[in-house]
């Protein structure tokens with residue numbers, strides 16, 4: 001089976017449907033965003049067809065401002081009934097054939113329960129870096145938090161603020177999460193770039209005494225959203241602001257017709273995982289973030 005470059009955005013929906021059929025746990029909101037060339041520094045995708053029109057496998061390689069320096073995100077996916085025939089390696093080879101000069105390492109993400117895919121990724125030289133847990137919650141009962149003196153919740157989908165510098169500084173200071181240590185640094189500009197065409201951002205900024213104190217940002221796709229980030233300024237911690245900010249985000253999303261929220265957190269990040277438990281998030285899937293140096 002021949003491997004050829006995909007035509008994006010024309011092939012995007014077909015690729016998303018294909019990957020979700022192969023890996024039902026895959027969040028299509030994130031995948032659609034991964035396939036959005038507008039928000040990437042570079043993006044290449046490859047396809048392989050069985051006969052003329054039946055997708056057999058896909059791969060992609062992407063660099064973007066919200067990935068660590070020098071890192072390219074890689075994904076390879078083949079149809080389950082065609083596994084073990086060399087197609088995955090052919091699609092991976094296509095990705096490797098055209099890496100930009102600035103790429104020094106490759107990052108991928110594999111469903112932990114998929115032992116065969118984990119073995120193949122290790123065979124391709126990837127090593128486990130972090131374990132991530134995806135959880136989800138039904139937003140049916142989402143309600144705005146009770147008023148708290150001096151605290152306001154501001155809906156801010158476009159992430160444009162009069163005091164943008166102060167919000168940016170708070171966002172940076174709030175990133176005490178394990179992903180930050182791997183170089184996954186979020187800025188307002190990279191969050192703004194995350195939604196793909198057809199998706200929309202949903203965000204809430206919490207202020208204490210008028211000053212930025214916490215931010216929760218999500219990308220919505222249809223009636224589902226993925227909460228990309230929630231962070232509280234270290235100086236405002238211990239007041240349950242993460243919980244209240246996410247409650248405000250959920251309630252706003254519910255008003256907009258979103259029914260389900262998913263989020264992904266590093267396994268050892270007990271703070272946010274506890275908040276998610278309190279909000280009713282339940283385990284959805286576990287993922288291994290893996291990395292290897294550029295071949």
Ligand SMILES: CC(C)(COP(=O)(O)OP(=O)(O)OC[C@H]1O[C@@H](n2cnc3c(N)ncnc32)[C@H](O)[C@@H]1OP(=O)(O)O)[C@@H](O)C(=O)NCCC(=O)NCCS
Nearest residue numbers: 075076077078083084085086087088089108117119120123
């Ligand atoms: C991982 C995946 C892409 C492999 O696809 P595939 O079509 O079965 O791949 P191939 O038949 O080309 O095998 C890939 C390589 O792994 C090797 N391999 C196969 N099974 C293996 C196993 N159990 N342990 C170690 N290596 C294995 C093959 O020998 C081949 O290596 P080679 O080219 O050096 O000979 C496929 O299972 C999949 O779509 N998984 C879901 C998505 C995913 O998790 N992707 C991985 C991260 S990018």
